[in-house]
Amino acid sequence: MPRRDEGPSLDDLRRFGSEADTTGYCPECGAEVYDDADACPKCFAWITGRTLHKPPEDLAMQKKVRQVIVFITLLTMFPIVLRLLGIL
Structure with a gap:
């Protein structure tokens, strides 16, 4: 058997x-x-x-989230920098 x-x-x-x-x-x-x-x-x-x-989909999603955070940070900082330079 x-x-x-x-x-x-x-x-x-x-x-x-x-x-x-x-x-x-x-x-x-x-x-x-x-x-x-x-x-x-x-x-x-x-x-x-x-x-x-990690599956590549997870890594791609992390990269997109990181890009969105950087974009929002730059968008927020842009008017502050212009005010400091006296342009606005």
């Missing part, structure tokens, strides 16, 4: 980490890949350095 693989026990997961600890995201296409992968299995791009640990 063949033995059935039950997968790792909870103790094994605590000791060695889960699969989520060993995966990241491809910097090119955003596919989930293992940290030690040389190339992405989806887009075949070479992975140099480390994989991303």
Whole structure:
């Protein structure tokens, strides 16, 4: 009778980490890949350095929020600078 693989026990997961600890995201296409992968299995791009640990969508959203904050800050500071220079 063949033995059935039950997968790792909870103790094994605590000791060695889960699969989520060993995966990241491809910097090119955003596919989930293992940290030690040389190339992405989806887009075949070479992975140099480390994989991303956040999905690219999250990083893109953070970049947009940062741009909006900088724009609002500059828009707020513009009249103050003009008043200090005596133009307004």
